Amino acid sequence: xxxxxxxxxxxxxxxxxxxxxxxxxxxxxxxxxxxxxxxxxxxxxxxxxxxxxxxxxxxxxxxxxxxxxxxxxxxxxxxxxxxxxxxxxxxxxxxxxxxxxxxxxxxxxxxxxxxxxxxxxxxxxxxxxxxxxxxxxxxxxxxxxxxxxxxxxxxxxxxxxxxxxxxxxxxxxxxxxxxxxxxxxxxxxxxxxxxxxxxxxxxxxxxxxxxxxxxxxxxxxxxxxxxxxxxxxxxxxxxxxxxxxxxxxxxxxxxxxxxxxxxxxxxxxxxxxxxxxxxxxxxxx
Ligand SMILES: Nc1ncnc2c1ncn2[C@@H]1O[C@H](COP(=O)(O)OP(=O)(O)OP(=O)(O)O)[C@@H](O)[C@H]1O
Numbered sequence: 001x002x003x004x005x006x007x008x009x010x011x012x013x014x015x016x017x018x019x020x021x022x023x024x025x026x027x028x029x030x031x032x033x034x035x036x037x038x039x040x041x042x043x044x045x046x047x048x049x050x051x052x053x054x055x056x057x058x059x060x061x062x063x064x065x066x067x068x069x070x071x072x073x074x075x076x077x078x079x080x081x082x083x084x085x086x087x088x089x090x091x092x093x094x095x096x097x098x099x100x101x102x103x104x105x106x107x108x109x110x111x112x113x114x115x116x117x118x119x120x121x122x123x124x125x126x127x128x129x130x131x132x133x134x135x136x137x138x139x140x141x142x143x144x145x146x147x148x149x150x151x152x153x154x155x156x157x158x159x160x161x162x163x164x165x166x167x168x169x170x171x172x173x174x175x176x177x178x179x180x181x182x183x184x185x186x187x188x189x190x191x192x193x194x195x196x197x198x199x200x201x202x203x204x205x206x207x208x209x210x211x212x213x214x215x216x217x218x219x220x221x222x223x224x225x226x227x228x229x230x231x232x233x234x235x236x237x238x239x240x241x242x243x244x245x246x247x248x249x250x251x252x253x254x255x256x257x258x259x260x261x262x263x264x265x266x267x268x269x270x271x272x273x274x275x276x277x278x279x280x281x282x283x284x285x
Contacts, residue, residue, distance in 0.1 A: 001108065002031060003034070003069075003070075003094065004031040004033060004067070004070075005032055005033060005034040005035075005066070005068065005069065005163070005164065005196045006027045006030075006031070006032040006055060006066075006068055006071075006155060006164065006196065007030070007031045007065070007066075007067040008029060008030045008031075008051075008054075008055075008064065008065070008066055008067075009064055009065040009067070009212065010027055010028075010062055010063065010065065011025055011027070011029075011030075011051075011061050011063070011065065011066060012025055012026060012027060012028075012061065012062045012063035012064055012066035012114065012271065013047070013050050013054060013059065013061055013222075014026040014062045014195075015089060016246055020159070023222065024047045024050040024198035024221075024222045025050055025051055025054070025061075025189075025221075025223070026221040026222060026223040027064075027221050027223065028047075028051065028064070028223065028224055029224070030093070030215065030224060031285035032194055033195060033196075034196055035190075035194050035196055036196055036197075036212050036213070037187075037190055037196075037197045037199065037210055037211055037212050038197070038198050038211055038212065038213050038214075038215060039197070039198075039201060039207035039208075039210055039213075039214050039215070040048040040052070040198065040199070040201070040207075040214075040215050040217060041200075041202070041203075041204055041207045041214060041215070041216055041217070041253065042218060042219065042225070042257060042260065043218065043219050043257055043261035043262075044057075044214055044215035044219070045219040045220070045222070045223025046145055046169075046218055046219040046222050046223075046260070047217055047219070047221075048200045049168055049225070049226070050202060050222065050241070051200060051222075051273055052082075052166050052167075052168050052200050052218070053168075054066060055073075055099075055164075055198060056076055056080055056082045056166050056250035057073050057074060057075040057077065057080070057081070058082070059069060059077040060074070061248045062269045064125050064165065064240070068122040068164065074249055078160050078162065079140070079162055079163045079164060079251075079256045080161065080162055080163075080164045080166060081157035081158070081162035081163065081164070081165055081166070082157065082166045082167075082168070083150075083153055083154055083157050083166070083167045083168070083170045083171055084153075084168050084169075084170070085169040085170060085172045086173070086283055087101060088153065089141040089149055089152055089153060089156075090141075091141050092140075092157070092247065093136070094137065094138050094139060094140055095128070095133055095136050095137050095139050095140075095144070095152050096124060096128065096137040096138065098125050098152050099127060099128070099152065099155045099156045099159055100120065100121075100124050100159065100186055101156065101189050116200055120159075123159060123161075124155075124159065126154065127158055127159065130155070130188075130192070131151040131152070131154060131155045131186075131189075132151065132153055133148070133152065133187070133240045136148060136254065136285035143180070143228075144250065145177065146173055146175075147178035147181065147182060148181065150170060150171065150174065151182075151185070151212075153168070153170075154186070154189065158189070158193060158195075159215075161193075162195060162199075163195060163196060164195060164196045164198070165195045165196070165198075166189075166198050167186075167198045167199045167200065168200045169197070169198065169200055169201055170182075170186075170199070170200065171183075171201075171206070172201070172203075179277075180238060183209055183210060183236075184236075184238070186210065187210065187236055188209065189193075191252065193236060199211070204253050204254055204257070205241060205250060207243060207253075207254060208230055208246060208253070209233075209236055211230050212229075212234075213228065213229055213230065214226055214228045214230060214253065215227050215228070216228065216253060216260075218260035219260065219261065219262075221260070225256065225260055226256060228249060228253065230249070231246075231249065232245075234247065249263075251279070
């Protein structure tokens with residue numbers, strides 16, 4: 001059997017009961033390879049966050065299986081780390097304090113040796129350097145820009161050497177220039193740490209620039225609609241966003257999202273309505 005890092009089989013997730021029941025995930029089958037970078041896109045309400053939260057073990061499935069390394073997961077675990085859109089840093093801790101915090105909680109439960117503490121200090125320093133935060137180690141979150149705060153959140157998520165990074169619109173609140181910088185940074189982190197990444201976004205360009213594959217989901221019920229292979233070299237560069245194959249696939253995905261959202265603007269119908277309204281105006285004048 002092929003080895004998958006993450007696998008969903010016949011996954012369903014319902015919220016609520018009876019006529020109010022919402023199917024956020026319907027029969028999702030998805031296999032993600034070790035070290036793959038997969039992005040999830042789709043119209044609002046298509047179940048992207050629910051799928052990610054189910055992989056994280058923050059949401060219980062209604063039916064089906066979620067496997068990590070072939071083993072079913074039901075709860076959060078140290079091999080999976082989550083990064084959210086809102087930085088969720090502790091405002092009373094410095095940058096370095098925030099990065100070390102989750103490890104400290106884990107240690108309080110165990111006997112820790114001085115070599116553990118040293119190893120963690122080394123890891124925290126390495127992550128500060130990796131994320132370009134060395135000069136801000138003693139700063140507090142309120143003193144940092146949004147992009148810097150999100151770097152701290154990513155460094156904190158990486159502290160326990162997770163094999164899987166689950167990212168829910170992590171750059172959604174950042175301006176366009178900061179996002180570009182963060183894109184190259186997260187690709188660098190992915191290469192260096194060899195994590196498997198599942199990344200939710202509304203932004204099709206972001207999904208294509210980062211992903212090896214783009215999973216397009218559709219709403220009502222939430223489900224996987226189409227999976228696209230991204231036709232770009234593994235090593236991405238910003239100029240690739242202008243490549244004809246990049247732009248063509250971006251156009252196709254955007255079109256498919258419009259179709260699946262049920263909100264496709266029907267230009268003909270709009271024109272008919274306009275003509276009817278104008279006709280009504282003329283007949284009254
Ligand atoms: N805790 C909940 N209780 C009830 N319904 C929920 C809950 N969480 C999600 N849903 C519903 O499940 C569906 C999928 O929601 P989800 O947030 O996963 O979609 P999404 O694709 O991430 O949306 P968006 O792009 O708007 O963030 C939606 O109809 C949503 O209203």
